[in-house]
Amino acid sequence: MLGVILALLVVPLAAGVVTFLVPARLAAGITIASGIACFALVLALVPEAAHGTLNYLSYLRVDAVSGVFLLATGFLYAAVAVYAAGYLKDRTDQYARRFYLGFNVFAWAMLAAPLMSSLALLWIAIEVTTVVSALLVAIETGQPGEQGDGAAEASWKYVLIASAGLGLALLATIFAYYAGAQVLGAHSNLAIAPLIAAGPRLPKTPVELSFLLAVLGFGTKVGLVPVHTWLPDAHSEAPTPVSALLSGALLATSFYAILRFYQVAAAALGTAIPRDTLLAFGIASLLLASLYLFGQRDVKRMLAYSSVEHMGILAIGVSFGAPVALAGVFLHVLAHAAAKGNAFMGAGVFTVKYGTKQMAVMRDGLRLLPWTGPTFLLAVFALCAIPPFGIFRSEFEIVAGGLDGGSDAAAAVLVILVTLAFFGLATSVTGMLLTPGPVEARAGGHGAHPDGAQADGSRADGAHPGSGAGADGTAVAVATRAPAGRLLAPGEPSTWMVVPVLAGLAVLVLLGVHPPAELTRLITQAAAQLRGAP
Amino acid sequence: MKADPGVYADAADVIAALMLLLEFGMLRQALVRDQVRLYAAQSAMISVLAVIIAADRNLPDLYALAALSAALKVIAVPLVLRRLLGAPAVEETRGVAGSYTLNPASAVLACIVLGAFGYFCFGSLGIHSAEAPVLALSIAGAMVFVAFVLMIVRRDVASQAIGFFSLENAISLTSLVVAAELPLLLETAFLFDLLLAVVVFGMLIRAHHSRSESLSTTDLTRLRG
Numbered sequence: 120m121l122g123v124i125l126a127l128l129v130v131p132l133a134a135g136v137v138t139f140l141v142p143a144r145l146a147a148g149i150t151i152a153s154g155i156a157c158f159a160l161v162l163a164l165v166p167e168a169a170h171g172t173l174n175y176l177s178y179l180r181v182d183a184v185s186g187v188f189l190l191a192t193g194f195l196y197a198a199v200a201v202y203a204a205g206y207l208k209d210r211t212d213q214y215a216r217r218f219y220l221g222f223n224v225f226a227w228a229m230l231a232a233p234l235m236s237s238l239a240l241l242w243i244a245i246e247v248t249t250v251v252s253a254l255l256v257a258i259e260t261g262q263p264g265e266q267g268d269g270a271a272e273a274s275w276k277y278v279l280i281a282s283a284g285l286g287l288a289l290l291a292t293i294f295a296y297y298a299g300a301q302v303l304g305a306h307s308n309l310a311i312a313p314l315i316a317a318g319p320r321l322p323k324t325p326v327e328l329s330f331l332l333a334v335l336g337f338g339t340k341v342g343l344v345p346v347h348t349w350l351p352d353a354h355s356e357a358p359t360p361v362s363a364l365l366s367g368a369l370l371a372t373s374f375y376a377i378l379r380f381y382q383v384a385a386a387a388l389g390t391a392i393p394r395d396t397l398l399a400f401g402i403a404s405l406l407l408a409s410l411y412l413f414g415q416r417d418v419k420r421m422l423a424y425s426s427v428e429h430m431g432i433l434a435i436g437v438s439f440g441a442p443v444a445l446a447g448v449f450l451h452v453l454a455h456a457a458a459k460g461n462a463f464m465g466a467g468v469f470t471v472k473y474g475t476k477q478m479a480v481m482r483d484g485l486r487l488l489p490w491t492g493p494t495f496l497l498a499v500f501a502l503c504a505i506p507p508f509g510i511f512r513s514e515f516e517i518v519a520g521g522l523d524g525g526s527d528a529a530a531a532v533l534v535i536l537v538t539l540a541f542f543g544l545a546t547s548v549t550g551m552l553l554t555p556g557p558v559e560a561r562a563g564g565h566g567a568h569p570d571g572a573q574a575d576g577s578r579a580d581g582a583h584p585g586s587g588a589g590a591d592g593t594a595v596a597v598a599t600r601a602p603a604g605r606l607l608a609p610g611e612p613s614t615w616m617v618v619p620v621l622a623g624l625a626v627l628v629l630l631g632v633h634p635p636a637e638l639t640r641l642i643t644q645a646a647a648q649l650r651g652a653p
Numbered sequence: 654m655k656a657d658p659g660v661y662a663d664a665a666d667v668i669a670a671l672m673l674l675l676e677f678g679m680l681r682q683a684l685v686r687d688q689v690r691l692y693a694a695q696s697a698m699i700s701v702l703a704v705i706i707a708a709d710r711n712l713p714d715l716y717a718l719a720a721l722s723a724a725l726k727v728i729a730v731p732l733v734l735r736r737l738l739g740a741p742a743v744e745e746t747r748g749v750a751g752s753y754t755l756n757p758a759s760a761v762l763a764c765i766v767l768g769a770f771g772y773f774c775f776g777s778l779g780i781h782s783a784e785a786p787v788l789a790l791s792i793a794g795a796m797v798f799v800a801f802v803l804m805i806v807r808r809d810v811a812s813q814a815i816g817f818f819s820l821e822n823a824i825s826l827t828s829l830v831v832a833a834e835l836p837l838l839l840e841t842a843f844l845f846d847l848l849l850a851v852v853v854f855g856m857l858i859r860a861h862h863s864r865s866e867s868l869s870t871t872d873l874t875r876l877r878g
Binding site: 239246286297351356 | 827
């Protein structure tokens with residue numbers, strides 16, 4: 120398995136370097152190949168990780184917990200790589216090469232984080248994800264108009280807030296070293312397994328401080344309230360493939376870091392303090408996100424708040440502590456990656472089609488986007504925990520675990536807030552998809568009818584150069600002003616942007632209806648490890 | 654060379670106190686280039702402390718780390734920042750000079766309160782040993798809070814970046830006090846990671862400047878809700 124792990128560390132990095140040197144079309148192909156190869160490597164690793172911990176070269180370690188997060192990132196990397204080929208088809212060669220370099224290095228850092236055996240290396244990997252993804256958010260800065268302004272603002276907020284958060288996480292790592300050094304000696308390298316094993320002998324105050332700082336610090340990257348403020352901005356202003364990776368994989372990877380500190384803290388302090396801390400952050404995140412989901416105007420910003428909601432659910436799930444709740448948490452990581460990836464990819468198609476991110480402008484989506492319309496609706500249903508999708512199963516397990524573990528009030532609050540979030544998401548999305556009426560194309564909107572009326576108007580944010588024409592001639596019903604001013608015709612901007620969404624839906628149904636036996640074993644083992652099993 | 658045990662602890666305490674004073678100085682400076690000078694001095698203090706600890710505890714790795722830290726934080730980072738800022742006269746026109754959100758006196762008062770909070774929080778943790786002087790650790794706690802205020806009270810990207818770098822210095826001080834024997838490989842990795850962050854900060858500052866002809870953040874208010 121060492122070869123598989125080393126390949127996981129080499130392939131995306133090499134792909135990043137090569138894509139910077141070749142034409143955009145070839146770069147897209149190389150990125151797709153790298154994504155699929157990494158997903159295959161992760162699939163090869165999972166059965167081994169489910170059966171026991173793998174340790175190599177002192178600094179590499181894969182167990183069931185890390186296996187779950189590798190699986191989420193591996194799948195999303197492959198799916199979004201395919202999507203990006205369609206998303207970038209009209210971009211300049213230089214933009215595409217810079218994008219693919221950052222995209223592959225970003226995926227590499229996220230795949231590397233769960234492979235690290237030491238808290239210090241884990242921190243470094245997550246810091247690398249920050250610097251690379253901040254540049255990817257900023258990649259639109261050079262574009263003219265509001266899109267560029269938004270990207271500049273979002274990337275600055277992101278890098279400043281997330282770096283400050285990671286500064287606190289570094290303090291957490293230093294105090295973890297101090298605690299470990301008291302028992303394991305000064306030359307301890309912050310390896311996770313020895314720290315957990317030495318748990319009962321570790322000094323309590325440094326471990327407690329370390330855990331609290333880790334939740335606050337890595338929690339900034341996870342998007343836990345009140346340190347979530349960068350997240351809606353960065354997710355809404357980044358190029359859509361990056362938004363999908365940020366939301367589906369990066370937040371989970373940062374949550375993985377919190378889980379490692381949780382394991383050390385639980386071993387040293389017992390589970391009461393770590394669980395209470397996560398419960399407080401989880402409830403705050405879920406509450407704020409549920410409320411903010413109402414009245415959002417930007418489709419990607421709405422999905423970003425949905426991510427804050429789901430990270431809150433993960434924190435609450437861990438706080439329940441019961442085996443079934445923890446199994447639900449790990450299933451939720453996988454299902455959320457697939458569902459949120461799908462939702463962002465769908466939202467990206469909408470922004471390309473309509474030339475804007477404003478939901479008020481998006482109408483009649485089911486007719487105008489015959490594939491993306493229904494799949495986007497299903498992705499949102501999946502995020503709302505509607506059966507038969509994986510998130511229904513995972514949230515059911517989390518609530519069942521809460522009731523089973525005696526956290527009845529918290530479980531009730533969870534159900535109420537998740538229902539509130541459902542209404543927030545559902546009202547916005549049904550408006551986009553079901554409100555009838557042909558829509559005028561905005562600047563750069565895809566698929567404008569060649570005979571549509573001209574109208575004056577401002578430049579659309581999220582505009583994406585598109586092409587193609589349809590044959591729909593009915594009257595304009597939506598009061599959108601657009602320079603193009605042409606009627607949108609039914610049709611998808613690109614097949615590349617539909618195929619990965621279909622794969623994501625299949626995964627969501629699989630996770631909800633009948634998870635594979637190996638996956639169930641992996642999740643069960645991960646839940647056991649979080650409860651203290653070796 | 655093995656110094657008297659008290660010498661190391663006293664030196665650590667004095668250096669920590671000087672670093673905190675320099676941080677207050679950064680808060681008070683209207684011009685960013687003066688803040689950069691103080692940041693370079695604060696970073697030099699870190700390298701001096703690393704050398705003292707290396708000598709006291711016979712940790713040769715720390716000499717290399719002190720040299721690396723000095724090269725990066727005393728020379729490279731200030732140089733990059735000064736280039737970004739341009740000539741002193743230009744600073745005025747770029748929305749940087751005196752871009753306070755809070756007047757300096759109020760900011761200093763806020764820092765004193767928060768710094769005292771950090772000082773007593775870290776001091777009451779009971780984290781101490783022959784290698785971890787309590788006073789230096791408490792001052793590092795105060796520095797963390799003051800660094801956050803530094804990031805918050807100015808409306809320009811350069812000052813905010815300096816606030817972050819100052820936070821990083823506070824963390825370095827904590828690291829030297831409680832984790833000086835952390836393996837060199839990890840320490841070096843931390844430092845190169847900082848370098849990466851500095852590069853990204855620099856790139857974003859340049860991008861912001863080339864876009865708006867200003868380093869001010871007053872126009873970065875579009876994204877709300």
